[in-house]
Amino acid sequence: MRKIALISEHASPLAPPGSIDSGGQNVYVAHVARQLAQAGHLVDVFTRCDGAARPRIVNWQPNVRVIHVPAGPAHYIPKEAMLPHMEQFGRFVISFARRQKIAYDLAHANFFMSGMVAQQLKQALGIPFVITFHALGRVRRQCQGQADGFPEERFDIEESLMQEADRIIAECPQDKQDMEQLYGAPCDRIDIVPCGFDPEELWPVPMIAREHLGLDPNEFIVLQLGRMVPRKGVDNVIRSLALLRERHGIRARLLVVGGNAEKIDTVNTPELGRLTEMAQSLGLKDSITFTGQRPREELRYYYSAANAFVTTPWYEPFGITPVEAMACGTPVIGAAVGGIKSTVIDGETGYLVPPNDPEAVAERLARLYRQPQLVRQLGNEGIRRAYQGYTWRSITQQIAACYEAMLERRQAEADAAEAAEAAATLTPSYVRNGTTNLTEIEWTARSYQSNLQAL
Numbered sequence: 001m002r003k004i005a006l007i008s009e010h011a012s013p014l015a016p017p018g019s020i021d022s023g024g025q026n027v028y029v030a031h032v033a034r035q036l037a038q039a040g041h042l043v044d045v046f047t048r049c050d051g052a053a054r055p056r057i058v059n060w061q062p063n064v065r066v067i068h069v070p071a072g073p074a075h076y077i078p079k080e081a082m083l084p085h086m087e088q089f090g091r092f093v094i095s096f097a098r099r100q101k102i103a104y105d106l107a108h109a110n111f112f113m114s115g116m117v118a119q120q121l122k123q124a125l126g127i128p129f130v131i132t133f134h135a136l137g138r139v140r141r142q143c144q145g146q147a148d149g150f151p152e153e154r155f156d157i158e159e160s161l162m163q164e165a166d167r168i169i170a171e172c173p174q175d176k177q178d179m180e181q182l183y184g185a186p187c188d189r190i191d192i193v194p195c196g197f198d199p200e201e202l203w204p205v206p207m208i209a210r211e212h213l214g215l216d217p218n219e220f221i222v223l224q225l226g227r228m229v230p231r232k233g234v235d236n237v238i239r240s241l242a243l244l245r246e247r248h249g250i251r252a253r254l255l256v257v258g259g260n261a262e263k264i265d266t267v268n269t270p271e272l273g274r275l276t277e278m279a280q281s282l283g284l285k286d287s288i289t290f291t292g293q294r295p296r297e298e299l300r301y302y303y304s305a306a307n308a309f310v311t312t313p314w315y316e317p318f319g320i321t322p323v324e325a326m327a328c329g330t331p332v333i334g335a336a337v338g339g340i341k342s343t344v345i346d347g348e349t350g351y352l353v354p355p356n357d358p359e360a361v362a363e364r365l366a367r368l369y370r371q372p373q374l375v376r377q378l379g380n381e382g383i384r385r386a387y388q389g390y391t392w393r394s395i396t397q398q399i400a401a402c403y404e405a406m407l408e409r410r411q412a413e414a415d416a417a418e419a420a421e422a423a424a425t426l427t428p429s430y431v432r433n434g435t436t437n438l439t440e441i442e443w444t445a446r447s448y449q450s451n452l453q454a455l
Contacts, residue, residue, distance in 0.1 A: 002042070002106065003042045003102060004041055004043050004044070004106060004403075005097070006107075007046045007108070008045060008046070008114055009047065009071075009082060009111060009113045011047070011110065012048075013047075014047075014066055016293060024134070024320045025134045027320055028195055028320075031196065031198060034064060035396035036399075040063075043065070044104075045065065045066045046089075046117070047067070047069065051076075052074045071086070071092065072084070072085035080150050086117060089113075090117040090120030090121065091120070106130060107122075107129040108131070108403075109130070111134050112154060112158050115129070115158075116161075118165075119161070130165065130406060131168055132168075133170075133179075134171070136179070136183075137150055138182045139178050139182070139315070159183045162183050165189070167189055167403075167406040169191055169193050171194055171317060172192065172338060172339035173342060175317060193398045194318065194339065194342070194395065196392040196396075197327045198392050202299065202300045202328055204304050204379075204383065205300055208301075209305035212301045213302065215253075216253070219253045220250065220251070220253070221252065221253050221307050222253070222254045222365065223254075223308070224237045224309075225258060225311075226257075228258045233311075233312040233313045233314055233356065234275055235275060236355070237312060238279055240358035240359075241282075241287065241362075243358055243362035244362040245287075247362060248363075248366040253287055253289065255305075256290045257294050258292075258293060259290075259292045261293055275290070303324060303327075307331075307369070308330065308332075308365060309322070309331070309333070311335065312333070312356070315338070316340055318339035319338060322334050322344050326383065327382070330382065331349065331351075331379055332350035332382065333364045334352060334353070335355040336355070348381050348385075349378055349385050350378055350382065
C-alpha cells in the first residue's frame with residue numbers, strides 16, 4: 001500500500017467536465033485516484049479551493065480524499081492567473097502533511113503548476129515526485145501564439161521540472177518527443193502512458209441511444225463533444241457540415257455537446273456565441289443542436305447515437321474523447337495532432353485528417369454516409385482497440401508501475417550512496433587520500449606481514 005499525494009491545482013475530480021478549465025485533466029485525475037484506491041493505495045487529491053462554501057476535506061471515494069487548498073481568492077479564476085498562488089498552495093500542502101502526520105511515499109503532479117508544488121514538497125519533506133504535464137508551454141505557444149495567456153516563465157519552469165522530476169509520464173509518443181526536443185528532457189526517465197476510459201461508464205448502446213435522446217432514427221448524425229474553446233476546432237466541424245451539403249448533397253445533423261452549463265449561455269461560454277453565429281451565417285441553424293453541458297452518465301447515449309464522432313483540434317496534448325467514442329463503437333474522424341494520431345488508426349478505427357481542413361472532414365463523412373457497413377466495421381475495431389489498451393484500470397496499473405520503478409531507482413541510488421559512504425569510512429586515510437594505489441586486500445596482507453616481522 002502506498003500513500004500518494006495527487007496534485008491537480010486547477011482541475012478538480014469533483015468538477016463536471018466540459019467547462020472552460022474542466023476537461024481531460026479532471027477526468028484523468030478522477031479515474032487515476034479511484035483506480036489507485038481500488039488497488040489498495042491511500043490517495044489525497046489536492047486542488048485549489050474555488051468556492052467559499054467548499055469543505056476543506058471531502059471523503060470522496062473509499063481511500064480517496066479531496067483536499068481544497070486555500071491559495072488565492074476563493075472563487076473561480078482562470079488557470080492562467082494561478083501561477084502567483086502556487087507558493088501558498090505548496091506551503092499549505094507541506095503544513096497539511098505535517099499536521100496530519102502523513103508520510104507520503106510520492107507525489108504525482110498534474111500540470112506544470114502542480115509540479116511547482118511537488119518541487120516544494122520534495123525540498124521540504126523529501127517526497128519524490130512523478131509528473132504528467134497534460135500540455136507543454138512551448139508547444140502551446142507554437143500553436144496558439146498570442147492567444148496563449150501563460151507567461152514565458154512557464155517554459156523555464158517546465159524545463160526545470162523535467163530535470164528535477166523523479167519520473168515523467170508522457171501521454172503519447174508526440175508528447176515524449178516534444179519534451180526531449182524542446183526541453184532536453186532525460187529520455188531514460190520518461191514513460192509513455194496514455195489516457196483511458198471507464199467501461200462501467202461508457203459502452204455501446206446503439207439500439208436505445210436515439211430513442212433515449214429523442215433523436216430521429218433515420219438522420220445521419222455527427223457528434224462533437226468537449227470543451228468549448230477555440231483550439232478544439234468546432235468551427236472546422238461546422239464548416240465541414242456545410243460542405244457536406246453543398247458538395248456531396250448530404251444533409252446531416254451535428255450535435256455539439258459541451259459548455260459551462262446545461263443551458264446554452266453565450267455570456268459565460270463566449271465560444272458558443274461565436275459558433276451559433278457561424279451556424280446561422282452558413283444556413284445551418286436547423287441542422288445543428290447545441291446541447292450545453294451533459295452529465296457523464298449521459299455521454300454513452302450521445303456517443304452511441306452518432307454515425308461519426310468528429311474532433312479536429314489544431315492543438316491537442318492527448319484527447320480523451322476519441323478513446324471514449326471508440327469505446328462506444330463510433331468511428332472517429334480526428335485531426336492528426338498530438339495523441340489523436342496515436343489512438344485513432346487511420347482506415348481501421350476511423351480517419352485521420354489535417355487540422356483546419358473541413359474539405360477532408362466532409363469527404364470522410366460522405367464516405368461513411370454512403371457505406372453503413374463501413375461504419376459498423378470501423379466501430380467494431382474501435383471497441384476492440386479501446387478495450388484492449390485504454391481502460392482506466394489498465395492505464396492506472398501502468399502508472400503504478402511507473403511509481404514503483406521510480407521508487408526502486410531512488411532506493412537503489414540511496415543504497416549505492418550509503419555503500420560508497422560506508423566504504424569511504426572503512427578505507428585507510430592514506431588510501432582515501434590517494435597516497436597509494438594499494439587495494440584493500442594488498443594493504444591488509446602487508447600489514448599482516450609487518451606484524452609477523454615485529455613478533
